[in-house]
Amino acid sequence: MKIYYDENMPFAREFFSGLGELVPFAGRELSQETAAEADVLLVRSITRVNQALLQSNKQIQFVGTATIGVDHIDQAYLNSRNISFSAAPGCNAVSVAEYVLSALVVLAERYLLDLSGLTVGIVGAGNTGTRLSEKLKALGIRYYLCDPLLAEQGDEREFVSLERVLSCDVISLHVPLTTAGQYPSYHLLNRERLTRLTDKQILINACRGEVVDNQALLELKQAGHGLKLVWDVWENEPDILMPLIDHTEIATAHIAGYSLEGKARGTEMLYLALCKQLKIKPKLTLSQFLPPASITHVEIKQHFDEIILNQLVKMVYDVRRDDGIFRQQLSCQGFDMLRKNYPVRREFSAVTVALAEQASNNDVPHQLGFNFPR
Numbered sequence: 330m331k332i333y334y335d336e337n338m339p340f341a342r343e344f345f346s347g348l349g350e351l352v353p354f355a356g357r358e359l360s361q362e363t364a365a366e367a368d369v370l371l372v373r374s375i376t377r378v379n380q381a382l383l384q385s386n387k388q389i390q391f392v393g394t395a396t397i398g399v400d401h402i403d404q405a406y407l408n409s410r411n412i413s414f415s416a417a418p419g420c421n422a423v424s425v426a427e428y429v430l431s432a433l434v435v436l437a438e439r440y441l442l443d444l445s446g447l448t449v450g451i452v453g454a455g456n457t458g459t460r461l462s463e464k465l466k467a468l469g470i471r472y473y474l475c476d477p478l479l480a481e482q483g484d485e486r487e488f489v490s491l492e493r494v495l496s497c498d499v500i501s502l503h504v505p506l507t508t509a510g511q512y513p514s515y516h517l518l519n520r521e522r523l524t525r526l527t528d529k530q531i532l533i534n535a536c537r538g539e540v541v542d543n544q545a546l547l548e549l550k551q552a553g554h555g556l557k558l559v560w561d562v563w564e565n566e567p568d569i570l571m572p573l574i575d576h577t578e579i580a581t582a583h584i585a586g587y588s589l590e591g592k593a594r595g596t597e598m599l600y601l602a603l604c605k606q607l608k609i610k611p612k613l614t615l616s617q618f619l620p621p622a623s624i625t626h627v628e629i630k631q632h633f634d635e636i637i638l639n640q641l642v643k644m645v646y647d648v649r650r651d652d653g654i655f656r657q658q659l660s661c662q663g664f665d666m667l668r669k670n671y672p673v674r675r676e677f678s679a680v681t682v683a684l685a686e687q688a689s690n691n692d693v694p695h696q697l698g699f700n701f702p703r
């Protein structure tokens with residue numbers, strides 16, 4: 330069995346070598362001719378899987394994407410050919426939530442904002458929006474959720490309208506990219522909605538670039554609008570609207586979900602799905618392969634306060650590192666290479682936070698996602 334896998338899929342060799350012959354490929358370069366050989370195809374978000382890619386392949390049994398987003402997969406086509414499909418829902422949701430939190434901590438310092446006084450509007454309350462809301466709650470930051478689909482499905486959380494979340498101090502977008510249905514997200518933030526935002530607001534896009542009309546946003550910013558942007562995803566990646574970069578507070582190369590754990594969980598989820606498909610008992614788990622983090626243990630000797638928590642967040646992941654790399658390296662490396670060469674980043678859970686005896690017994694670090702022995 331030939332298993333074709335994206336070369337940017339951590340631990341793919343470790344997970345899949347016992348299941349078949351492995352063939353790596355570069356995500357944007359997979360051709361119809363090469364794909365014709367695959368029995369199993371494992372992709373990431375940059376490979377479009379559709380009739381154009383698979384029409385010459387008569388034997389393929391399984392397609393998997395090690396990502397949350399599935400907008401690059403023509404699932405109707407796979408269904409029509411009876412090809413099994415699996416994605417990795419939630420695999421890097423924690424990573425994206427930690428990216429957003431790091432960005433908020435950085436902007437609060439930059440503009441002397443009192444984080445606990447801000448309201449955050451979360452658009453899309455699925456895995457990522459929920460992980461983010463949990464972390465905000467741990468820090469005492471008020472948030473509002475907008476997710477009409479979950480509201481209609483009877484989710485018991487409180488939901489507000491899109492207009493209400495768009496009036497929050499911070500707006501964080503966590504919707505899938507869709508062009509059909511009752512609530513399509515393509516250009517959800519169109520020119521008209523963008524124009525209604527105020528100079529004081531912060532807009533964070535770490536879902537898909539096409540959810541915001543980038544050209545309209547650029548024109549708004551060029552006209553002097555003060556809206557602050559945290560921008561991880563861009564329309565038309567990798568050929569992005571370069572002039573927009575100078576109008577962002579934090580700009581990164583679609584890496585919000587690139588914690589080592591997040592990417593590797595995606596690989597593990599595909600391994601489990603493929604074992605199920607092949608009716609094989611899975612023998613491997615991610616914990617066998619994850620290396621220890623560079624900092625694994627921190628002892629807190631005093632009372633927890635916002636400053637210490639902010640330092641903890643930045644110690645594990647300071648988004649300014651990725652913003653700096655992006656601004657300095659984009660023109661020489663290019664968008665895709667920046668992503669391919671992404672430095673190791675760990676999740677808060679890789680660090681154990683211990684309290685010295687005299688420190689206050691407050692379990693905020695645990696709620697934020699740190700390991701916290703109680």
Ligand SMILES: NC(=O)C1=CN([C@@H]2O[C@H](COP(=O)(O)OP(=O)(O)OC[C@H]3O[C@@H](n4cnc5c(N)ncnc54)[C@H](O)[C@@H]3O)[C@@H](O)[C@H]2O)C=CC1
Pocket residue numbers: 397398399418419421422425452453454455456457458475476477478479503504505506507512513514517535536537561562583584585586587
């Ligand atoms: N920047 C990055 O590295 C990453 C980006 N993503 C993107 O983030 C998206 C969201 O991720 P998850 O929360 O994990 O997905 P999810 O599927 O768990 O949740 C998405 C939620 O959005 C809601 N939704 C859909 N259309 C909506 C609309 N028009 N208005 C409000 N809510 C709407 C859905 O009902 C659902 O609850 C993914 O589809 C993916 O495109 C995901 C991981 C990493």
Ligand SMILES: O=C(O)C(=O)[C@H](O)COP(=O)(O)O
Pocket residue numbers: 337372373374375395396397398399421583584585586587
């Ligand atoms: O999981 C998702 O959805 C994402 O956006 C991933 O972070 C995309 O990463 P690549 O698949 O483009 O490496």
